Amino acid sequence: MAGIDVASRSADPAARRTRLRQYQQQLLERVQAARTSSGARANQLGVEIGGVRYLLDLLEAGEIVPVPALTRVPLTQPWYLGLANIRGNLVGVVDLAAYLGQPAAPASAPAGAARIVTLAPALGVPCGLLATRVVGLRDAADMEQVRHPEGDRLIDADGLDWMPLALAELVREERFLQVGL
Incomplete structure (x- = not known):
């Protein structure tokens, strides 16, 4: 040139x-x-929230961004961390670990690994989940499905448990949508 x-x-x-x-x-x-693609559901986004590894459908997940400054909203549930400005859009940020009754996910994960995973716009809820760590793409088709009382799990080749998380079902839960006290 x-x-x-x-x-x-x-x-x-x-x-x-x-x-x-x-x-x-x-x-x-x-x-x-x-x-x-026929294998679109096989590829999942692997995230760690609290101490649990989850698989998110790529069609239900939006962006992955570093944790921005959060503005607390008074009189909201403890698991509702506040609002974040992500590319000019206000997004409610939820600590899914705390929402599920587990210890709150630390926003200050080692080496700044914490991220916000936004929900896909098609779900109609401007929301993001605090992830302790984003692990990357995982091929669920290569994992073994195991029945578990708390929900089916997938076991990868390394013997790690992964829990499928349907974000479309999460945003239909009444409790998830009622962030106010």
Whole structure:
């Protein structure tokens, strides 16, 4: 690319918008391919919340962001951590561990590993879950399903327990939707 000034290329707002548009189009194509793929449900997002490993359906999970500043909301449940501004949108943040009656998930996980996993916009609830750690993609098709009194679990090749978490079912729970005291 001889003769092109990189500094002026980066400063050109029209070129930046074009590159952003191309990137967004590529992302949209990947998401649509994942939705139409027969194995879309096999790939799950692995997160650790409190001391429990959960698998989230990729179609129900939104963004994964570092924990931003949270604004407490008075007279709300202890598991409702407050509001966060994520890309200009107000998102309610829930400590799922505390919601489920477990010890609260530490927002200050080792080496800043804590993240907010937002719910997909299709679920219609502007909410994020505090995750102690995001483990990454897991292939549920390669895991062994085990019956458990608290709900079915999946065991991976390393012998680790994973609990499937249906976010669409979570947002239909009356108690989850009633954050006020």
